[in-house]
Amino acid sequence: MSPLIQVRGVHRVYGMGEAEVRALDGVDLDLEKGGFTTLMGPSGSGKSTMLNIIGCLDEPTEGSYMLEGVEMVGLGRKERALVRREKLGFVFQGFNLLARSTALENVELPLIYQGFSAAERKKRATEALDQVGLASRAGHLPSEMSGGQQQRVAIARAIVTQPEILLADEPTGNLDTKTSHEVMQLLQRLNRDDGITIIMVSHEPEMMVYTDFIVRFRDGRVESTEIVDHPEESSC
Secondary structure, eight states, X not given: OOOSEEEXXXXXXXXXXXGXXXXXXXXXXXXXXXXXXXXXXXXXXXXHHHHHHHTTSSOOSEEEEEETTEEOTTOOHHHHHHHHHHHEEEEESSOOOOTTSOHHHHHHHHHHHTTOOHHHHXXXXXXXXXXXXXXXXXXXXXXXXXXXXXXXXXHHHXXXXXXXXXXXXXXXXXXXXXXXXXXXXXXXXXXXXXOOEEEEEOOOGGGGGGOSEEEEEETTEEEEEEEOOOHHHHTO
């Protein structure tokens, strides 16, 4: 059975001549369905560029990216947008919530673009907020919520379309340690209980205990891959 995501010989080059930057330099990567993978590495290592390519937000200069056996490289703008809308959810370091919209309205937003009725949008958004433990805050504005609550609203917005893959770019970067662990526990539960494949970029080693696989990047290449040991599970 083929991996959910298969990357072969991917290069991403920005600029030309002396200004050329090789963000990715021949990356091969396989990611299985249902996994929780973290891409790690120092600033400029290529991890965020890889996440953007997986999310169809950017295209490689060279190489192949297969999603569920379908080649993504060379798709038109509308086709990439369709893949993002139907298969992918996104969570970013900045919560990117609409300041004048309630939590419920923020979560509903992706469903508007998918053409759902108002009643169905409200139902699905309420269920998504319940999944992240914020059903009681549905009518609150972002300014009336803590950073952790805002990030949970952002996660609800990402999962309301029921994506197969959740892409998270430094999701705990703006949060304190306690709240970071709460958000990571939520992501872990979405992965294990709901079967959402999660691919996360992070520079925080202490958050790795919640994931299954670590892919380390350096200078645009995959330096190493490892399986995260969960001793509390293996001892059960």
